[in-house]
Amino acid sequence: MKEMVLIVEDEQKLAVLLEEYLQRADFSTCCLADGAAVVPWVRERKPELILLDLMLPGRNGLDICREIRSFSSVPIIILTARIDEIDRLLGLELGADDYICKPFSPREVVARVRTVLRRSTLRKELPTGLFLDENGHIVSLDGQTVNLTTVEFQLLLLLHSHAGRLFSRAQLMERIYPDQRIVSDRTIDSHIKKLRRKLEVAAPHRALIHSVYGLGYKFDDA
Numbered sequence: 001m002k003e004m005v006l007i008v009e010d011e012q013k014l015a016v017l018l019e020e021y022l023q024r025a026d027f028s029t030c031c032l033a034d035g036a037a038v039v040p041w042v043r044e045r046k047p048e049l050i051l052l053d054l055m056l057p058g059r060n061g062l063d064i065c066r067e068i069r070s071f072s073s074v075p076i077i078i079l080t081a082r083i084d085e086i087d088r089l090l091g092l093e094l095g096a097d098d099y100i101c102k103p104f105s106p107r108e109v110v111a112r113v114r115t116v117l118r119r120s121t122l123r124k125e126l127p128t129g130l131f132l133d134e135n136g137h138i139v140s141l142d143g144q145t146v147n148l149t150t151v152e153f154q155l156l157l158l159l160h161s162h163a164g165r166l167f168s169r170a171q172l173m174e175r176i177y178p179d180q181r182i183v184s185d186r187t188i189d190s191h192i193k194k195l196r197r198k199l200e201v202a203a204p205h206r207a208l209i210h211s212v213y214g215l216g217y218k219f220d221d222a
Contacts, residue, residue: 002028003048005113008038008064009079010056018051021106022113035059039067042074049117051109052096053079065096069175070154072134073161075116079104130208130221132157141202151176152195159209159219168216192217 005022009015010033019029030047032038036058042050050068054061065076078099097116100109129142137153139146148156154176159167167175169188176188196209210220 002026003117004028004030004045006038006042006045006047006050007031008035008050008056008061009033009053011053017106018109021110025110025114027113033057035061035064038064042068042072046072047074049075049077049113051077051079051113054082066174069158073157075119077109077112077116129203130160132160141199144202146198146202148195148198149191151191152198155191155195156199156209156219159217163219163221166212166216166218172217 005027007015007018007022007029009018009031012033015031015033019031022029030041030045032041033056035056038050038052038059052061052065056064061078061080065078068074068076075098076096078096079102080099081102097119098112100112131138131140133139134157137150139148139153139156155172158172158175172188176191192209192211196207199208200206206221208219208221209217211217
């Protein structure tokens with residue numbers, strides 16, 4: 001079955017060009033031009049990768065990416081001309097996997113898509129014995145089912161999807177609570193503490209989520 005790439009781009013000629021090149025590379029594609037339609041589509045169709053322009057009618061790419069990251073770890077490649085801001089956007093606000101600056105070659109886009117998908121596949125091959133079923137909201141560790149709350153599941157999914165990356169409490173709050181409700185650092189600490197306890201019941205001699213004093217948390221099975 002072909003991997004689905006969602007192209008979110010309001011420049012029709014560019015969207016059609018990307019679609020043609022990706023289809024020639026044996027990907028299945030869908031194009032959306034309206035930012036407001038993206039999140040419902042992703043929730044329903046669950047693509048393997050998203051090419052996301054930042055400047056869109058209906059809703060901007062920043063908000064779209066932020067909301068998608070609250071419920072999915074689908075790889076996202078940003079298409080942007082905003083080179084001066086891209087490091088901050090990727091690291092702090094978006095949680096995207098890669099970016100491509102306009103103007104670009106369609107062949108480069110295909111190559112980047114393959115690279116990011118390959119990275120994503122390697123992440124899912126879990127030598128840790130950890131199994132995450134995003135659709136069924138199921139977690140098992142070393143063959144034992146781990147019952148998590150919705151927030152705990154989202155935290156584990158986020159941390160594992162970016163294994164080795166350190167997340168501050170503020171970043172975790174932004175990702176887990178995209179509605180920007182008021183929560184304290186202690187709320188995140190409490191959720192992490194409960195999550196770690198549940199994982200330790202299934203695997204008593206292993207620590208998967210590590211705290212870095214004063215900085216935040218990361219997933220690491222080293």
